[in-house]
Amino acid sequence: MTPCFLKIPDGLKRYPLVGIVCWLAALVGAHAAQDVRLRVWSHQGQEAENHAVREIAEAFNAAHRDRGWTVELSFFPDFQYTEKLAVAAAARDLPDVFDLDGPLVARFADVGLLKPLDEFLSDAERADFLPTILAQGTVDGRLYALGSFDSALVLYYDRELLARAGVTPPVEGQGWSWDEFVKACEKLKTAGIEPVALHMNESADEWFTYAFSPVVWSAGGRLIAQDIARVRGELTSEAAVRGVRAWQELFARGFAATDPVEPDPFGQGRVAMDWSGHWMARGHLATKGDRLGVMPLPSLGTPAAACGSWCWAISAETKQQEAAVAWLRWVTEAETGVVPLVRANGAVPARRAAFAHFPEYEQMPYALFRAQLETSARPRPRTPFYAMLTHRFAAALRDISRGADVESRLRKAEEAVQRVIDRKRPTKTAEASRP
Amino acid sequence: MTAWEKQASRRAIWFLLPALGMLAVFVAWPLIRAAWWSVTDADLLATDDAHWIGAENYSDLLRDPRFRHAFLNTALFAILIVPLQTLLAMVLALWVNRPEPAWRWLRTVFFLPVVVSLPVLAVVWTLLYQPEQAGETGLINRLTSVFGFADRAWLRDPSLALPALAAMSIWQGVGLQMMVFLAGLQGVSREQLEAAQLDGASAWQRLVHVVIPSLRNTIVFVVTVTTILAFRLFVQPYLMTRGGPDDRTLSLVQYMYETTFLNLELGRTCAAALLFLTWVGFLTWLQRTLFNEEKS
């Protein structure tokens, strides 16, 4: 016999649909309109960073309670974030504020999805931002996005493991040439230590473009001729091919795993060097302490460092402009936004006023992050076709890491992107696409 | 018509309205829109700004190597899946077709992967197909090594990735087709079977001459449905290989998805969708005429 509290009333049994609808209505009703609710989307990064963003949102809500503003924060994983934004844009359901990776600002600004921010920033505030941050968010002379931090990509190393293999790291602040790097890998491999982690198991395409464009750049090549939107001939230029071939060699000679399972083999002591970014700095310092060393990425010619990171933009169609701007200021202001974020993710603060909070930035590895930004940083290409470009380039790199022929695979990628560009901009590229 | 029938006739519209209304709004209308957009250069974010370009999307697609590639991959997938899964399903149905309760559990066993949905299994099998890295191997490689096969990077090898996906899909879906065959087996005439047995026919002969012919309609049904399902391939490559390696597991639907949300080309996607639909229609027609389905 069913206990009395489990007996469903007969009416409900006969019309379960009614019951379900009522339950759902209650669920929906709980979400009923309150004061101003600001929808904010963020990509899902490392847990520490996500946590920081949540706390920043909570602080914002507390500080603006009198105005009735509440931030509703949603996270989306990297690998589908761009698609999600496209879907939301198509659904005209973009959030009020969202963050996006630097190179994508051009694409969204191009179709009029972003609200220009120039009018909301005083000159003094502008001066406080790092120039790379402003450059990243500016399209055609207007500012559309602001980041709280800039990124850094470096080669971490374990001093002990290197010493064990008889490898001498370079002078502090200097990097290896590619040949020196390969020699170091050889020695490590002979000593039975896996030389370098390249994180080939990253699901987001952007990792590949971000992490390995510097190889192409240092060799003297580039991914796209931005101003005329031409890819044909760029990826298969002699310099680019040379760069990617050198990169492929790392896998062919067993210096790096093509299919790693762990997300952090360097931290676990399995690998001697880590080709990774600022987001691992705090974690690595914690695990390795004094054993941790850092150097710029190996170069095939002119050293090039990656930069550019997530930045915040306001939807052109937002109905909560005031609140949206307030959030933007909050998350990019030194005290309320930059400091908590950088504390969590070890990136380079976007605002000079924030540097005072980070004395540790005088030392390695952070000192290198900052130095790179000023000397060899190069942003990823700002073009409306970036999403396509990164998608194809990443796919090509994945295949190349497993032995595909470099030139033909890059040509395929090149052609695919060029075809799309030609379709969209026939007049602009008709002549220009002949290299 | 009688008075009652007249009344019934009038009522009919109310009976039909909900379902047909929904079909009209959510199926027919999108289909019409797709047809319209397919002959324009509609952009995903600017659908009102679409211009007529005639059959350009279609001719472009048919000449696009990537589209052809996606189609061939999907076709290859179907060619792998349909015969194998149908055959396996029939074999399993015959095996499991025993009334004794001691055999009941076996049906559930084969049906279980069907219940566990595809996205869940796609994720699980990515782990299962893991090649040896840092001392750890996925289950599949362990099992094959028992038979003496070398370790393989199933999902990373351009020639193995699609068959690996096919194997996983067959494993997942065979239970459902098995159930359909089981149902069909119940309809095999007892008298014919007994008559054949009395005539001295062996089990094999009974199978070939009595059982299979009476399963004819079921076989056609299973083959048609499986083929269409095969061409709708999306989740497995999207989650397991993202279309790689070297675009070898790029499916038609993923191509359409990327064209929409990465290239923002709505018109082109709709053209691809309609080509897809035409193909599915053609296949259905082909299979029905080829097997000359008997109406019973």
Place this chain on the structure above:
Amino acid sequence: MSGRRRDHITRWAEALLWSASVVVALLFLAPLLWTLIGSFRVEEAIFRLDAASLIDPRMWTIENYGDAWRRASLGPALAVSIGQVALIVAGGLLVNSLAAYAFARLQFRGSDALFAAVVMLIILPVEVIAVPMFFTARDLGLTGGLGPALAGLTLPFMAKAFNIYFLRQHFLNLPRQIEEAAVLDGARVWAQYWRIALPSIKPALATVVVLDVLTHWGDFLWPLLIGTREETRTVQIGLANLFTQPPVQWGDILACAVIATLPVLVMFRWLQRYIVATQVHTGIK
């Protein structure tokens, strides 16, 4: 051969067949068993199947379930998934059976042509119209918050050409006498349908429920499009997210996979008695 010897051999053969079946069954279920086991294992031990690690209690944990629940917000996700499937099934049963009954029993002009049109829709894959359907959903206000999104997840799939076809087949097979008796008793059309015809095809209804649940529990493309907000995520999308968001923990993923399967399993045990295999076949003839 004597009868008893033949019996002996048959029983041997049966036993052999049965044992072979057990082995095959175990092999067949190996992936699922591994998932279940793996969900309780510590991260380093997921792939390890050696006896030492299997016995070691430190290699086992239930934390994966808590982590997965939290990280993928499985509570809300399950609610959305179950709500979605329940609505599609319930709504579908109603609208499809109504239409099927009309086609089967009610004569009206154009019935055949209309039915032929419906039948043509059976082979239409949803992927063909997914993107335009998305725009339709948007225009109807079915994207956005939880309520609209739930409607967007369910309304497009309630009416199904195949279900209409299938149920019509079963209605046609019902003997007319019962209904005719009811007519003589003065019953109106609605009562015909609701009180007499519908209850008589319960097994077919159950079959349709099963097929719909199987189809929509595993829905991926459509929730990917419609679920623009965090709170409108289904459990499958949640699992896919867990699969790719850092830190990628296989234990959590496997635990999430198990949790994602439980509701369907439960529903299945419950529905099994209603399903009679022959009913599936009737629709194919």
